[in-house]
Amino acid sequence: MKRGILYYIITILTLASCGKEGPFTQEPLVMTFDSVQTLSPLQVYSKKGLISQDSKNKTNITNFLNNLYSIGSVNYQSKFIVPDSSYGKAHFTFYPDGKITYATPITKVKLQDATSIMQSPIQNSVTEDVLVTTSFFKYGYDISADNKYNYQYIVKGNDRTLSVSLLSYKYIKYSDQGKLISVNFGRVHNEFNPNFLTNLGKNDTLAVQQFSLHYSVK
Numbered sequence: 001m002k003r004g005i006l007y008y009i010i011t012i013l014t015l016a017s018c019g020k021e022g023p024f025t026q027e028p029l030v031m032t033f034d035s036v037q038t039l040s041p042l043q044v045y046s047k048k049g050l051i052s053q054d055s056k057n058k059t060n061i062t063n064f065l066n067n068l069y070s071i072g073s074v075n076y077q078s079k080f081i082v083p084d085s086s087y088g089k090a091h092f093t094f095y096p097d098g099k100i101t102y103a104t105p106i107t108k109v110k111l112q113d114a115t116s117i118m119q120s121p122i123q124n125s126v127t128e129d130v131l132v133t134t135s136f137f138k139y140g141y142d143i144s145a146d147n148k149y150n151y152q153y154i155v156k157g158n159d160r161t162l163s164v165s166l167l168s169y170k171y172i173k174y175s176d177q178g179k180l181i182s183v184n185f186g187r188v189h190n191e192f193n194p195n196f197l198t199n200l201g202k203n204d205t206l207a208v209q210q211f212s213l214h215y216s217v218k
Contacts, residue, residue: 033088
């Protein structure tokens with residue numbers, strides 16, 4: 001029976017803190033990229049709910065996904081992007097001393113049910129992505145006193161295979177009077193929280209699609 005990745009993370013961290021070797025071998029365990037998988041269809045929402053992607057709305061939805069927006073002198077390259085295999089260039093390495101790397105060293109691991117939240121040392125300012133302060137993402141971020149947060153990876157799987165969540169999103173927010181307020185878009189290693197939909201204003205439009213990056217021991 002395959003053991004969950006949480007078992008191994010807990011074990012290597014526990015043994016490492018005692019100065020002992022981890023559960024894999026004396027050699028690092030490496031998991032390399034396999035594929036990008038689509039977990040959900042494209043979903044586009046307004047205040048009224050999910051927008052049907054029938055022939056009546058197809059052109060409007062396509063235009064929304066491709067539109068570029070500006071606020072003042074700031075131009076946003078806000079086209080909705082579907083990730084390809086280039087997003088899987090990094091690989092996982094689990095070391096017997098408890099260290100983990102994935103693109104960067106993993107500095108902190110939080111466990112939530114059957115999910116590992118792995119934090120990177122790379123930080124970003126909240127002002128660069130205000131959505132991290134809302135309920136938009138299923139897995140929240142730790143915001144520091146100086147309004148920064150660490151990049152993080154949502155990891156699931158077992159000792160032979162892993163998946164990393166990847167969300168593509170585009171959220172265009174207007175005032176009730178129709179003035180463009182904010183342009184939010186990108187790809188992030190997290191999952192969408194559908195409870196956020198109650199926050200949509202009457203002129204807002206949101207597009208989301210969930211993917212996962214898959215890795216395995218070769």
